[in-house]
Amino acid sequence: MLNLITAEEMRKADAYTCEHSELSTIDLMEQAANAFTEIFVNHISPQRHITVIAGTGNNGGDGLAIARLLRMKGYHNIKVICMNGFTTESEDFRINKERLVALKISFETVSTPEQLPQNFDVVIDAVLGSGLNRDLSNFLKTSFEHINQNSNYTVSVDIPSGCSTDRFTFEDYCGIKADLTICFQRPKLLFTLPESTVATKSFKFTSIGLDENYLLAIPTDYYWTDQQTVQGLLHKRKAFTHKGTYGHALIISGNAQTKGAALLTAKAALFSGVGLVTLLTESAYFPYVNVYQPELMTANKEDLKILDYSKYQSVAIGPGMGSNTEQRDQLLFLLQQKRPMVLDADALNMLTTDLLKQYILHPAVLTPHVKEFDRLFGAHTCWYNRIQTARIQAKELQCVIVLKNQYTYIINEVGKVFINSTGNPAMAQGGMGDILTGCISAFLARGYSAFNAAVIGCFVHGKAGDELAERYEVTPASILAEHLPLTLRSLLTDRIMTN
Ligand SMILES: NC(=O)C1=CN([C@@H]2O[C@H](COP(=O)(O)OP(=O)(O)OC[C@H]3O[C@@H](n4cnc5c(N)ncnc54)[C@H](OP(=O)(O)O)[C@@H]3O)[C@@H](O)[C@H]2O)[C@H](O)CC1
Numbered sequence: 001m002l003n004l005i006t007a008e009e010m011r012k013a014d015a016y017t018c019e020h021s022e023l024s025t026i027d028l029m030e031q032a033a034n035a036f037t038e039i040f041v042n043h044i045s046p047q048r049h050i051t052v053i054a055g056t057g058n059n060g061g062d063g064l065a066i067a068r069l070l071r072m073k074g075y076h077n078i079k080v081i082c083m084n085g086f087t088t089e090s091e092d093f094r095i096n097k098e099r100l101v102a103l104k105i106s107f108e109t110v111s112t113p114e115q116l117p118q119n120f121d122v123v124i125d126a127v128l129g130s131g132l133n134r135d136l137s138n139f140l141k142t143s144f145e146h147i148n149q150n151s152n153y154t155v156s157v158d159i160p161s162g163c164s165t166d167r168f169t170f171e172d173y174c175g176i177k178a179d180l181t182i183c184f185q186r187p188k189l190l191f192t193l194p195e196s197t198v199a200t201k202s203f204k205f206t207s208i209g210l211d212e213n214y215l216l217a218i219p220t221d222y223y224w225t226d227q228q229t230v231q232g233l234l235h236k237r238k239a240f241t242h243k244g245t246y247g248h249a250l251i252i253s254g255n256a257q258t259k260g261a262a263l264l265t266a267k268a269a270l271f272s273g274v275g276l277v278t279l280l281t282e283s284a285y286f287p288y289v290n291v292y293q294p295e296l297m298t299a300n301k302e303d304l305k306i307l308d309y310s311k312y313q314s315v316a317i318g319p320g321m322g323s324n325t326e327q328r329d330q331l332l333f334l335l336q337q338k339r340p341m342v343l344d345a346d347a348l349n350m351l352t353t354d355l356l357k358q359y360i361l362h363p364a365v366l367t368p369h370v371k372e373f374d375r376l377f378g379a380h381t382c383w384y385n386r387i388q389t390a391r392i393q394a395k396e397l398q399c400v401i402v403l404k405n406q407y408t409y410i411i412n413e414v415g416k417v418f419i420n421s422t423g424n425p426a427m428a429q430g431g432m433g434d435i436l437t438g439c440i441s442a443f444l445a446r447g448y449s450a451f452n453a454a455v456i457g458c459f460v461h462g463k464a465g466d467e468l469a470e471r472y473e474v475t476p477a478s479i480l481a482e483h484l485p486l487t488l489r490s491l492l493t494d495r496i497m498t499n
């Protein structure tokens with residue numbers, strides 16, 4: 001679990017690392033440039049024409065070091081353009097300029113936007129990083145606009161120039177619009193917000209060798225859930241265990257038109273390793289369930305109010321359930337059974353915050369997408385504010401909120417935010433949310449806490465999607481469900497190999 005930190009804390013970590021190690025700031029810059037270059041070479045071939053656009057601070061210094069390292073790696077079409085008019089020139093920028101000139105890499109300075117080349121193939125943007133402390137000058141604004149319009153592909157160093165990581169809105173954004181940002185040491189919360197795509201379409205982060213013990217001790221409300229965290233949480237199946245060891249999940253989902261949602265949720269629970277899965281549905285539908293997935297058990301919807309709920313370790317309610325008066329009455333009845341629950345889709349649509357306050361008195365995971373979230377907790381104009389509401393509500397309701405997004409936010413009962421790091425656009429298809437509900441309900445039934453079930457469920461779901469996306473342009477939900485056991489195996493095998 002990586003704690004996310006602010007630009008100011010990063011600066012302190014930089015100073016601390018240099019003070020408490022043999023490293024000088026120029027060494028750290030070299031490490032940062034190396035880390036950047038390692039990712040860059042996997043994206044951009046040496047045949048491309050690279051223009052590094054640099055400022056004269058440390059972000060610019062990184063840019064110059066990157067130009068030199070790329071030249072040494074066989075990128076021969078490379079030049080550096082330095083933007084004039086900065087008040088400061090950092091010492092490490094100066095050293096890197098000397099090193100660059102020694103390699104005879106083209107270095108020129110521009111003072112007006114008109115002096116910039118007409119077109120760029122690949123731009124490495126190293127004008128401004130975390131040192132941004134005021135509005136952009138007209139010179140920089142116009143230059144950035146020109147670069148944005150005329151670059152085939154732009155990679156920003158640490159932060160797109162002109163983007164402030166301490167502000168979470170992008171109104172009137174006039175900085176660099178990157179295709180990829182390679183940021184240092186930690187992901188930035190900002191880049192997980194969907195609106196940040198105006199500044200960077202994607203991001204990767206890489207360690208530059210800052211003191212991790214120092215960094216990890218910095219308190220924060222935001223964390224990045226990485227593979228190691230999930231591997232630490234996952235238990236391997238043990239010898240002499242049986243189906244009863246792994247819990248029994250009850251799935252309540254699907255009306256006449258949306259039976260597929262019920263099947264997908266149940267299938268995902270099954271493939272996530274729960275001992276038993278029962279699907280509550282109309283008796284007329286039992287044969288279809290058995291044909292589709294013979295391992296599933298069925299219970300009659302007519303018996304909803306007479307079932308013995310104590311035998312289910314988790315109850316998932318909502319996908320494709322419908323939201324008429326009868327279903328609302330069923331939902332309230334189910335909530336009163338106080339079983340560990342996952343509430344999704346129509347279950348969320350039928351609830352209000354007052355009802356949640358009244359009925360959520362047991363471990364519960366709410367899995368809204370943006371529309372469900374805003375209907376329940378009020379409209380939001382930006383994701384940062386939406387996350388803040390989720391933090392308040394999770395604390396107030398004492399539940400876990402899984403706010404779905406490309407980077408899903410998992411908010412625990414004390415309002416801390418854990419950002420899921422897996423998943424991709426190939427998963428953007430109907431039924432994917434049903435699979436997530438099934439996954440989380442399986443881990444809940446297997447005995448994990450609501451929070452751990454949410455963290456594991458989101459990670460495994462997204463990782464299965466990532467693995468499939470290497471081979472599939474799109475990953476239909478049922479294919480993803482069937483891939484879950486392979487993903488679980490790879491996570492558990494890696495752990496055995498590495499720990
Ligand atoms: N620990 C790390 O993360 C490391 C980061 N590295 C890289 O360093 C940058 C941060 O470098 P820094 O020198 O602090 O700042 P910048 O390069 O972003 O900016 C330089 C100076 O530019 C001036 N400034 C600020 N805003 C503007 C503006 N709108 N227009 C013009 N100029 C501006 C400001 O100086 P002033 O004296 O004029 O106020 C900035 O100081 C980080 O992003 C990483 O890329 C290290 O290389 C490795 C360790």
Ligand SMILES: [K+]
Pocket residue numbers: 059125126127128129156157158159160161
């Ligand atoms: K930059």
